Amino acid sequence: MEKQFRFNYEHYASLEAMPEADRQLVREAERATANAHAPYSEFRVGAAARLRSGRILYGSNFESEVYPAGLCAERSLMFYAEANYADDPIEALAIASRPSERECYPCGQCRQVMVDVERRQQSPMRVIMSGGGTASVVESAALLLPFTFSLKS
Template identity: 40%
Template sequence: MTEHEIKIAFKEYDTVSELNSQDHNLCLEAKKALATSHSPYSKFRVGAALLLKSGKILHASNQENVAYPSGLCAERVALFHWGANHADDPIVSMAVTAHTNDFPILKPVTSCGSCLQVMAECEKRQNSPLRVLLYCINGPVWVIDGIQSLMPFMFFEERLTQST
């Protein structure tokens, strides 16, 4: 038997004001994206903002549907928009934040497994790591360099991309 250990790394800032101006701005852009959330069922709004290498910022929010599995998280809305419209302009950073009036959010909200897998695919597609800022409004910000620290066992099957 072999025992393995996985370690993750991330930085935690007490508030968004501790970030450099580029990261601070991206977090505020994610907060702006909350306004377009369609979340009448959960009342849990999520906003995402992508900073592209060109300097362009893409905004997205969660989109719910009465048929619950038909909705989509803000992260995947943003990443699929990037892939369909801006794949030649690499993603530098992604900020994600959440808000609800039903209870206080005291720490950053992490992305679901499906979103993490899509983030991993985007990293692979652009051949560079994706920097993720998980921003708690009026709370801490977690900065993660690369999806490996969020999802160490992401799914990749190289044979699926090989030509026959």
């Protein structure tokens, strides 16, 4: 039996067209790229999350000489958030990169962890993927990984 998976997302041809709260979060993610440690790829990624309380948290990628011991910006941010603010759910997470020639999308591991965080906090998080002066937005990380891994049925 053939089935289809479709989802809606927002695309902004310019960041100025975005809601102010999203645009601000993208700016914070762009600032977080300055803290990235990417001596090998020279691809600096920053992430910023807005918690329900309004607090903004940051993450940056970190590359290690002992590959694959590095960590993506999104996962470093989410692990920090879950360890320190588990009772304050992530409402939105923005991703940016430098260089920023195109939108920056999360890797498969980050997508799975985003879904894990949504499950744990029992609420979706808005994911804003920015770059090149544009952005795409989904209302839930689960939309980025339709066939997610789960230990429970």
